[in-house]
Amino acid sequence: MPFLMLPPRSLVVAEKNKVAKALANILLGHYRIMKYRGIPIYSNRDVWIFGVQGHILELDFAEFKEWSLSTIERLFNARVQYYVRDGMQKYVATIKRFASLSHTIYLALDNDVEGEHIAWEVLRIAKSANPHIIPYRVRFSSLDPEELIEAFKRPDQINWNWVEKSATRQEVDLRTGVIFTRLLTLSIRRHVRGRKARSLLISYGPCQTPTLRLIVEPYLKWEQGEKYQYKLKVVLLHPLYGEFTITKTYKKFEEATKARDEILRSKFAKVVNFKVWQDEKKPPIPLDSYEYASRVARFLGIPSKVAMSIAEDLYRRGLISYPRTETQRYRGVKIKKILHKLTAHHQYEISRIAKRLLEASHIAPREGKRDDKAHPPIHPIRVPKKGELRDNREIKIYDLIVRHFLATLMPSALLERSKALVKIGSIEAELSGLRILRRGYLEIYPYEIPQEKELPLRKGDVLRVIRVSLAKEKIKPRYLSESELIKLMRAKGIGTDSTMHEHIHTNIARGYVIRRKGKLIPTPLGINLIKTLLDLTPELADVDLRSKMEQAFSLVAEGMKTKKEVVSEILSKYREAFNKVMDRLDLISRTLATYVR
């Protein structure tokens, strides 16, 4: 076990207990566990390590805590301050207690903007008990012993611009969310009778509302378009190879019947063109959080919320790297070392490929463009011991991560595709075929193996029309599945990988959306909330609202603007929107109230 001596009277604070424990194993070697205020403290003589539980402090208004329509506008400027979050008092007491015993504090929080803010929270509390404590910021992105020891050997300082970026986000989100939630809720309650009024909550948020907009969009599109379509299905018989089915969709009934009649008259279909070509199917790029969640949902049918929590668990147990990452490049990842570990994997298929890759003269991973400069792509760190993974979903997810990692190091697959152009009278239709010529990475990555389809046709072949059917179909709105929505949220920069599902859930909890058969269906209330905003203040429901905000927040991280500047710029736009809503408050609240059931 690697071992690093920390100076005496050192305090190490991590973002969560499991990381603290891993740090203790690596930094202390031998340690004892004691409890203070119920929190496990790992210690060796006068070195103490423990984990907090995310943010300890939260921003809130210092005044106007009671809800009233007349004071809402004052929240644009009202005083805000940090409070100890519910249940976090014990961490405050623990930090104070051990800071007062310590000479040095190592801020071993996650290496991202929120972690930086938490580092500031911890330091602020520590200094309140021991103003002379010397702070170091340690940065690491996996629990790999070598990386951790390196991080502690070369400690950094707090990046104050990162802290300010997080603080900017907090203030903007608090003021905008609270102001518009109170405004909508209180004005609509006046038009709702009975007990329902008191529990009614119409919320607004700079993430939840653009998310709702994305969910409502398919409905709005459907509302403007055609409501019916006509599907023509033709079954053809080849003298040697049997039946082939073609389908064509028409918007107009007349077009569909005209085509059907012509096909019935023609009786035969002729292959007028036949193409065969080769298609390279490249391996996937390394896994960032989003690709991870979306692939787990697609390949394994596990909801993204569960996928994230399992990944975090695997990370805490040292099996995989940190799962919250936006990086698609293996910068600094010791690929050969990992492959070497995988050669001991109990699945022969995996160990064999790891061996084969190690024997190759050089390894050229497929890589993407994104790099958040903090955490590498999700990859395996070690092989589980026999029986270590018991939960079936855990096994499947770890397996996917290992296979994905190997796949990114393997060659492309080679496919043969074919396409036949068929003509029945003047009606044209296409048939397609597919064959796998070389498996390449598909050898280890079964999730992407395409369905092979024979298409043994040749130009000039004639097929007989044996059945024709025409069906009128209702066009339904094409509602989004959760993974489609998450893809869109990611593209639009709404929320973080770990909060996207929370925003979806908020929309469901507020009665704006229901989940049915894997689809997200907006309710009349949700639809009309968005319609109202689009009509009056479309900027508040802009799908790009969050990414525009994020760009502004990033200026703070880069030191180009101050928190004060960015907050006041964003709030001035919200103030304009606020005034527009106030002008027509009675009308919109009356309208929305009718959709509250």
Added chain:
DNA sequence: GCAAGGTC
């Protein structure tokens, strides 16, 4: 009571 972001 309300936001979004951490973590459980």
